[in-house]
Amino acid sequence: MTVPGYLAAQLTNSHRTYLERNPKSQTAYQDSFAYLPGGNTRTVIHADPFPLTFAKGEGSTLISVDGHRYLDLLGEFSAGIFGHSDPRIANSINEAMTGGWNYGGTCTYEKELAKKACERFGPSGLELVRFTNSGTEANTMAIATALNITGRKKILVFSSGYHGGTLVFPLSVMKGEMVAPMNLPHDFVYAPYNNIRETREIPDHLPPDSLAAILVEPIQGSGGCRPAGRRFLHFLRTEAHERKALLIMDEVMSSRLGYSGCSAEMNIRADLMTLGKYLGGGMTIGAFGGRKDIMELFDPTKSKLFHPGTYNNNVFSMAAGITGLDIYNASEVHRLNNLGEELKEDIQAILMHHGLYPDSYPSPRVGLVEIDSLQTGTKAYIEDHPDKLLQLPSMFVTGRGSMINVRFSGPDASQWQALFYHHMLERNINIAVRGYTPLHLYVSDADCKVYLESIEAFVIEHKPMLTS
Known part of the structure; x- marks a missing residue:
């Protein structure tokens, strides 16, 4: 099976599971068409086949109208760095x-x-x-x-x-x-x-x-x-x-x-x-x-x-x-950035272990810096080695400090990103459709472990196609 065919089949299955699991969110979405174009007033939070509707947030948890509790790793795209209900x-x-x-x-x-x-x-x-x-x-x-x-x-x-x-x-x-x-x-x-x-x-x-x-x-x-x-x-x-x-x-x-x-x-x-x-x-x-x-x-x-x-x-x-x-004082800035750097390194270690990063990458501590060209597109280099340009891996992680993004490259990148998004929702983890996870102050080491386990499960399940 080709990669596009595989992704189409996988997304069909993910959407079917999603529809069965979230009937109240689907109804809320459809009802809002009467007042909002496409049921939406903020384009970036749309997701196919429809976005979840949330009823409540507390700490690092979001609760949907269907009663599902999600670990929130999105933190309102950075605006929610204080979690959802900080009493202060x-x-x-x-x-x-x-x-x-x-x-x-x-x-x-x-x-x-x-x-x-x-x-x-x-x-x-x-x-x-x-x-x-x-x-x-x-x-x-x-x-x-x-x-x-x-x-x-x-x-x-x-x-x-x-x-x-x-x-x-x-x-x-x-x-x-x-x-x-x-x-x-x-x-x-x-x-x-x-x-x-x-x-x-x-x-x-x-x-x-x-x-x-x-x-x-x-x-x-x-x-x-x-x-x-x-x-x-x-x-x-x-x-x-x-x-x-x-x-x-x-x-x-x-x-x-x-x-x-x-x-x-x-x-x-x-x-x-x-x-x-x-x-x-x-x-x-x-x-x-x-x-x-x-x-x-x-x-x-x-x-x-x-x-x-x-x-x-x-x-x-x-x-x-x-x-x-x-x-968000100096101590918390330092703590949250360290948590993010450790999470990024652990994600890279998973991708390296499963062969999604080239053997030439020296260690899980390397950071990718993408360099654009208006003529040829995008390549990357390893931090501190700007003269050696590399092709982006099929699945990779970028970021700095507490701002992290799991991403995909190639012509099927958007389909992989959508599949990764639904994979996380099925495991009750909320991220951006584009894989963005800016950590917030209520994210714990245990939360990061749950995310890492879910990432590795995704890699293991789809490894043959990710490495093809």
């Missing part, structure tokens, strides 16, 4: 509610959260900060700031980058194979992620003094937990400085990887950086900020740059964020 977060919100909300004015909470954010992320470049309602909005404002500051129009972005629902850059878009109709109509310039040689040439072909900003993620969360190489990020910092453009570090997800952000861990100071996800303690939030001389242009007394927003300083996000930053 709940108490902070309840206390804030006793004073009312929707003030239509400034409040004490925003001032305290701003102080905490700047003190914490200052080493990454956050000298002054403005709050928004989402990471998407934060990146939108950072771009608008760069355009206004520089008087230029072009923004350098990278393959597989994701900076919000209106700033999506899959490799297929950059190669002209598809369009992204929901993207904002800025003058984007495309470059390959982690590829210094090809990226170096691109700004050279632009009109003089036209590049306003370089926008990059230190690790591409939506793009598959693809870490940027240290040399690549330092190259971008130098390029931005020499071309008098602004370096915008999108740390909406990656800021969880270091107490002061991933940029500080890489010894890089951004001109502007964006934050979001967990910063609001699990509530809706975003933030952008950076160099004092830039951000002071938002000072209303100077009437330079305009930034309104009814819920920028809402008491729920501000109060929860204050408590959240106390909870």
Whole structure:
């Protein structure tokens, strides 16, 4: 049997089991078509044949309307780093509610959260900060700031980058194979992620003094937990400085990887950086900020740059964020990242043991760094060995610290990813359809063991086709 034929048969069986197991979720999905297009208001959480509907969350557990309990390894795509019911977060919100909300004015909470954010992320470049309602909005404002500051129009972005629902850059878009109709109509310039040689040439072909900003993620969360190489990020910092453009570090997800952000861990100071996800303690939030001389242009007394927003300083996000930053302190950042690194190494050890990684890989501790080319696609190199390019294994794991993604390569990658997703649901483990598992604070060593056992079971069951 061919691999496509095998996958089609396996997915048919998985969907049949799923339908039999989740009749109430199916009904909820079908009923919602009357009010939501495709029964959905958030594209990324759709799954075939339909997504689960959850009724409750507690700690590291999600409970579906069908009564099944799932170990949650998704953590709301990083926003849920505090689990589903941390009493400290709940108490902070309840206390804030006793004073009312929707003030239509400034409040004490925003001032305290701003102080905490700047003190914490200052080493990454956050000298002054403005709050928004989402990471998407934060990146939108950072771009608008760069355009206004520089008087230029072009923004350098990278393959597989994701900076919000209106700033999506899959490799297929950059190669002209598809369009992204929901993207904002800025003058984007495309470059390959982690590829210094090809990226170096691109700004050279632009009109003089036209590049306003370089926008990059230190690790591409939506793009598959693809870490940027240290040399690549330092190259971008130098390029931005020499071309008098602004370096915008999108740390909406990656800021969880270091107490002061991933940029500080890489010894890089951004001109502007964006934050979001967990910063609001699990509530809706975003933030952008950076160099004092830039951000002071938002000072209303100077009437330079305009930034309104009814819920920028809402008491729920501000109060929860204050408590959240106390909870996710330096010790917890270190602990969670270590847990993630150990999990990644253990996954790699399983894949190596079963022959899915080449014999040339030196040990389970190696990390894959993917390097894109707008001409030839994607290859990878082993960390600290950037001159030796490798083909991606059929099944592999990428990530850094507590951000981890089990992935597949080749023409059948999406079918393998879907089969892996359903394999985990059958074992009562909730992950993203794309295999993303950003660990949260309620994930334990025992939870990781359960996930590892399920991964090995998947590999053993499908090994003949994965190695064919």
